[in-house]
Amino acid sequence: MRDSRKRIGTLLGAVLAAVAVATAPPAAAADGLGLDVLVHRPGTSPGFIFVAPKVEGSATAPSYAEVVDDRGRVVWSHRVPVGQQVTDFRKQTYRGKPVLTWWQGTSPSGAGHGEGTDYIADLHGKVLATVEAGTGLADDQHEFRLTSRGTALITVYHQTPADLSSVGGPAAGQVFDAIAEEIDVATGKVxxxxxxxxxxxxxxxxxxxxxxxxxxYFHINAVNVDQDGNLLISARHTWTVYKVDRHTGEVIWRLGGRHSDFALGDGAEFSWQHNPLPAGPDTVRIFDNASNGDSADPSRIIWVKLDERARTATLVRSVRHPDSLSAPSQGNSQALPNGDTFVGWGQLGRVSEFGPDGRLRFDATLPAGYDTYRAYRFAGY
Known part of the structure; x- marks a missing residue:
């Protein structure tokens, strides 16, 4: 394990040293995939693109964490052992300093979740910490969010016996209990x-x-801190975003799904969603997949304004790709410093950047067969 961490640290150090000094990034690394850039217009936010290319369910195709420039060239790539994958590779803040974070592990074919470990490395490549779920559990691939409290928010899938007869299944059935944990990074305490x-x-x-x-039945795929300090939890299979009390675990409200606490206005409905994030006062930004692979309905990024007193949810903005992309799984959106929105189209292996007016400023795709669970743009090294 020590040798493995040293090797990872060396690789990360190399890329970050290059990124720190480059105004024009170096030529592509020998190993890595890069992006095929389809659109690049003026006005994009400065920075590099972070992706984690993989072939979903493959036990033989190589998987990577990559930093890519706006011409699609690989600045750095970390190839993981065959049979493993990387997800949610991004830049975050830990103890007041910028760090790189990612999940690495295995994702069985067709399972829709993973079992692995979350990593934190400084910008010189030294692995500062790993985060693991509570006793007897394994970190899932869907979320690794660091907080200003020195904690990490993670997801877990825990298979447990259940009577499924009420929903048409066997009485002696099995269900995935969806778990969100907040863990103190320094001590590992849950x-x-x-x-x-x-x-x-x-x-x-x-x-x-x-x-x-x-x-x-639930399929947890995101845990984020809302503006009031409580948590937003996304359940893809219930079509619901849950606001959860960070101290008691009680559900404060439900947005969407069969028992929404808000009446959803025209265009505010969503389904099979990912990555709900606070986007201003009483506003949530959601990657609305709108499909589970059973339709070609276009996916969207939507901004939904909540009136907790009137219990109404109003669509204030939405963005679709001009090609009407439909992402059957995965996906995310990121607010950029210049007001743009960066989007990872999940299973489609596509990444895009949109201006505040919704105009497409950047568009690129991974090689055929590859996707990236999420995609980001970061600057400031």
């Missing part, structure tokens, strides 16, 4: 352990009950 089965019934799911596999 500060919050929230599990879906204690708060959300099976009947709220829009996912079909499988004949043999465990029932992924």
């Amino acid at each position: 500060l919050l352990h929230w599990n879906s089965l204690a708060h959300v019934p099976l009947a709220d799911s829009h996912a079909a009950v499988p004949s043999a596999a465990p029932y992924d």
Whole structure:
């Protein structure tokens, strides 16, 4: 493990040293995939693109964490061992300093989740810390969010016996309990352990009950801190964003789904969503997949304004790709310093940047067959 961390640190140090001194990035690394740039117009936010190319469910295709420039050239890539994947590779802040973070592990074919470890490295490549879930659990690939409290928010999938007869499944069935944990990075102490089965019934799911596999009724895919310090938890399979009390774990409200606490106005409906994030006072930005692979409905990024007193949710803005892209899985959006919005189109292996007016400023794609769970743009090294 020590040798592995040293090797990772050396690789990260090399790329970050290059990024720090370059005004024009160096030529592409020998190993890595890069991007095929389709559109590049003036006005994009400065910085490099962070992606983690993978072939979903493949046990043989190589997977990477990559830093790429606006011409699609690989500035740096870290190739993980065959059979492993990287997700959510990005820049964050830990103890007041910029760091690189990522999840690395295995994701069984068709399972829709992963088991692995979360890593934090400084900008010289030294691994500062790893984060692991509570006893007997494994970190899932969907979320690794550092907070200003020196904690990490992660997701976990825990298979457990369940009576599924109420939803048309076997009485002696199996279900994935969706777990969100907040962990003190320095000590590993679990500060919050929230599990879906204690708060959300099976009947709220829009996912079909499988004949043999465990029932992924909830499918947790994001945990983020809202503006008031409580948590926003996304459940893809219930079409719901849950606001959860960070101290007690109680559900404060539900947005969307079968039991929404808000009446959703025209255009504010969403389904199979990812990555809800606070986007201003009483506003949530959501990657609305609008599809689970069973339709070609265009995916969108939507901004939804919440009136907690009137219990209404109003669409204030939405962005679609001009090609009407439909992402059956994965995806995210990121607010950039210049007012642009950077978007990863998940399963489609596409990344885009849109101006405040919704105009497409940058568009690129990974090689055929590859996707990236999320995509980001970061500057400031």
